[in-house]
Amino acid sequence: MKYTLFDKVWNDHVVTQQNDGSSLLHIDRIFLHERTGSAALASLEASGRKIKNPLHVFCTMDHIVDTFPGRTDQTTMPGGTEFIKVTRDLSLKENITLFDLGDVRQGISHVVSTEQGIALPGCTMICPDSHTCTLGGIGALATGVGSSECEHALVTETLKFTKPKQMRVIFTGEKQSSVTAKDMILHLIALHSAAGGSGYAVEFAGPMVESLDVEARLTLCNMAVEFSAFTGIIAPDTKVFEYLKGRPYAPVDELWEQAMEYWSTLATDQGAHFDREIIIDCADIAPTVTWGTSPQHAISIDGQVPALISGDSDSRRSMEQALNYMGLESGQSIEGLPIQAAFIGSCTNSRLSDLRIAADILKGRKVSANVRAICVPGSTQVKLAAEKEGLDRIFLDAGFEWRESGCSMCFYAGGEGFLSGERVITSTNRNFEGRQGPKCRSHLASPATVAASALNGTITDVRKLEHST
Amino acid sequence: MKKFNTHLGIAAPLLKINIDTDAIMPSREMKTVSKMGLGKSLFANWRFLDRGTDKEKLNPEFILNQEEYLSATVLLAGRNMGCGSSREFAVWALVDYGIRAIIAPSFGAIFFTNCIRNGLLPIVLDEKTITVLADQVASNPQGSPLNIDLEGCHVTGPDGGIYPFELPAGDRVMLLEGLDAIDVTMKLNDAINAFKTTDHSKRPWAYLR
Numbered sequence: 001m002k003y004t005l006f007d008k009v010w011n012d013h014v015v016t017q018q019n020d021g022s023s024l025l026h027i028d029r030i031f032l033h034e035r036t037g038s039a040a041l042a043s044l045e046a047s048g049r050k051i052k053n054p055l056h057v058f059c060t061m062d063h064i065v066d067t068f069p070g071r072t073d074q075t076t077m078p079g080g081t082e083f084i085k086v087t088r089d090l091s092l093k094e095n096i097t098l099f100d101l102g103d104v105r106q107g108i109s110h111v112v113s114t115e116q117g118i119a120l121p122g123c124t125m126i127c128p129d130s131h132t133c134t135l136g137g138i139g140a141l142a143t144g145v146g147s148s149e150c151e152h153a154l155v156t157e158t159l160k161f162t163k164p165k166q167m168r169v170i171f172t173g174e175k176q177s178s179v180t181a182k183d184m185i186l187h188l189i190a191l192h193s194a195a196g197g198s199g200y201a202v203e204f205a206g207p208m209v210e211s212l213d214v215e216a217r218l219t220l221c222n223m224a225v226e227f228s229a230f231t232g233i234i235a236p237d238t239k240v241f242e243y244l245k246g247r248p249y250a251p252v253d254e255l256w257e258q259a260m261e262y263w264s265t266l267a268t269d270q271g272a273h274f275d276r277e278i279i280i281d282c283a284d285i286a287p288t289v290t291w292g293t294s295p296q297h298a299i300s301i302d303g304q305v306p307a308l309i310s311g312d313s314d315s316r317r318s319m320e321q322a323l324n325y326m327g328l329e330s331g332q333s334i335e336g337l338p339i340q341a342a343f344i345g346s347c348t349n350s351r352l353s354d355l356r357i358a359a360d361i362l363k364g365r366k367v368s369a370n371v372r373a374i375c376v377p378g379s380t381q382v383k384l385a386a387e388k389e390g391l392d393r394i395f396l397d398a399g400f401e402w403r404e405s406g407c408s409m410c411f412y413a414g415g416e417g418f419l420s421g422e423r424v425i426t427s428t429n430r431n432f433e434g435r436q437g438p439k440c441r442s443h444l445a446s447p448a449t450v451a452a453s454a455l456n457g458t459i460t461d462v463r464k465l466e467h468s469t
Numbered sequence: 470m471k472k473f474n475t476h477l478g479i480a481a482p483l484l485k486i487n488i489d490t491d492a493i494m495p496s497r498e499m500k501t502v503s504k505m506g507l508g509k510s511l512f513a514n515w516r517f518l519d520r521g522t523d524k525e526k527l528n529p530e531f532i533l534n535q536e537e538y539l540s541a542t543v544l545l546a547g548r549n550m551g552c553g554s555s556r557e558f559a560v561w562a563l564v565d566y567g568i569r570a571i572i573a574p575s576f577g578a579i580f581f582t583n584c585i586r587n588g589l590l591p592i593v594l595d596e597k598t599i600t601v602l603a604d605q606v607a608s609n610p611q612g613s614p615l616n617i618d619l620e621g622c623h624v625t626g627p628d629g630g631i632y633p634f635e636l637p638a639g640d641r642v643m644l645l646e647g648l649d650a651i652d653v654t655m656k657l658n659d660a661i662n663a664f665k666t667t668d669h670s671k672r673p674w675a676y677l678r
């Protein structure tokens with residue numbers, strides 16, 4: 001029998017098969033955050049049930065905490081302090097590991113869980129947060145769930161899933177050096193729609209995926225949910241093993257050896273069956289940016305906002321609505337659009353390698369006077385590492401704000417947000433209406449494109465910026 | 470959890486595609502950890518004009534604010550309904566508002582499970598059928614309730630047309646009997662522990678101490 005990578009991890013976690021075709025899977029790790037994890041903990045508390053294995057449960061503060069320097073439990077988010085306090089009290093009570101404010105391990109859950117070696121290849125992991133699929137980048141079977149499902153996993157260490165179909169997306173060809181994992185995933189979603197991965201677990205493979213460093217693989221898998229996939233996953237290789245070695249919760253000594261032996265088996269067998277395969281030639285990918293309000297509204301930086309599609313009236317209506325919301329017209333160039341803000345952060349693109357790429361572009365230059373530019377490192381560890389190599393100075397000197405780590409303005413919850421009508425170039429993952437502030441207009445792009453655009457004050461092709469120096 | 474057997478209710482067509490959970494339950498409306506009382510925030514950005522200001526008022530254009538649909542308990546939606554953020558607050562808001570079933574060509578996976586866990590029935594019908602139902606409903610919303618039968622797994626349209634749907638057997642039983650998923654799994658606790666013992670010898674490195 002030939003197995004896919006996904007089959008292998010799945011099969012090794014099946015506790016029982018149910019007769020309706022679903023399986024009860026063992027869940028190895030659970031990560032919570034104060035936004036939705038608090039709801040799961042509060043509901044657990046009210047039910048009088050207990051966490052089955054607190055050692056395998058971790059919690060962080062990322063969504064609601066402020067990212068201003070000198071932050072406290074007070075936040076600009078309405079009701080925010082309650083989420084923070086409930087999370088802290090219940091984490092303590094339930095004896096789970098909390099990365100609280102002031103803890104050097106604090107950060108965005110999906111950044112912290114690989115950074116701390118909590119997520120591992122061949123492990124199942126859930127978090128009540130849709131971007132948990134990020135962790136597929138190191139070969140974990142990770143997926144976002146709701147608060148009730150999270151509570152189920154806390155109490156039973158299991159979750160019931162119906163096995164999704166499987167898709168392999170192969171990235172081949174030669175990639176331009178300015179094209180990043182973010183451009184690759186936006187390109188895929190633009191070609192195959194925001195629902196293209198619906199019902200599938202997606203393995204990303206091929207030479208261009210293998211060539212990505214671990215952090216870029218996390219970016220690729222991060223947006224599997226924007227493709228509506230159950231999750232994304234990439235076969236772990238020596239780059240992943242080197243990345244994990246010595247991380248605080250990674251196995252050591254003999255256990256490390258055993259883990260490596262097991263992890264080395266985690267690759268799709270030659271000839272294993274996929275229900276669908278998509279091949280993408282990376283030579284076709286340019287720096288990519290979204291024009292609309294769905295991640296599928298993505299085009300090459302040198303492209304034009306597409307014409308309204310005829311035929312499918314639903315799609316046409318949603319395009320019209322998107323154009324209207326974004327204040328754009330069909331046929332308009334995306335490059336050169338004036339922006340009022342630039343944001344580098346989020347679980348998609350806020351790791352050290354992302355900040356390095358941006359800093360490289362910003363070095364010795366100034367952000368346009370018309371642009372408010374903000375950099376929010378994905379974790380306190382990332383922030384400290386960046387400061388150690390002087391990246392904070394580069395950002396600050398260029399005119400960026402340099403923040404404490406957290407989700408920050410990746411999403412708007414009534415606290416800080418970009419302003420109505422403001423056009424923002426952003427390294428985040430969702431450009432939904434109001435996602436970063438009421439009536440604010442978000443254009444998703446790579447950190448390189450965000451940095452280049454911040455300098456010019458317009459959406460900018462980073463390739464041209466390089467030429468101009 | 471509230472059982473679901475049959476339901477006769479007024480349907481509101483909201484045939485947008487990719488209705489995300491940010492739209493169903495805007496993040497800034499999630500002000501407490503509690504699941505209760507969220508219905509007033511359902512679709513807040515669409516339902517209200519100038520939300521949160523002293524000029525706030527109902528948006529007369531939004532379907533759920535229109536007279537004929539005020540008592541709607543069923544939603545007809547476009548494909549990829551409930552995509553995006555995993556926030557269960559979206560489903561809690563729908564349930565609190567009084568929605569009992571949503572009919573769409575496809576659903577966001579996390580949203581779908583969240584619906585089942587909260588006694589809200591997600592029904593998959595093809596796009597054409599939904600358009601047909603929406604047209605029938607729109608011509609006389611009050612006089613055209615949909616009849617949903619989970620026992621028989623079909624929707625009866627206003628014109629008497631019968632549209633079968635499928636739901637995974639386990640999910641169907643959960644809804645029909647109003648079961649709590651945790652209680653059901655707790656009965657398998659021995660099997661779970663047995664799995665862990667075997668797994669521990671196979672993947673000792675996966676267990677933290």
Ligand code: SF4
Pocket residue numbers: 062063108109129131345346347348406407410411428429
């Ligand atoms: S950074 Fe943004 S997308 Fe990522 S977990 Fe936080 S809010 Fe969600």
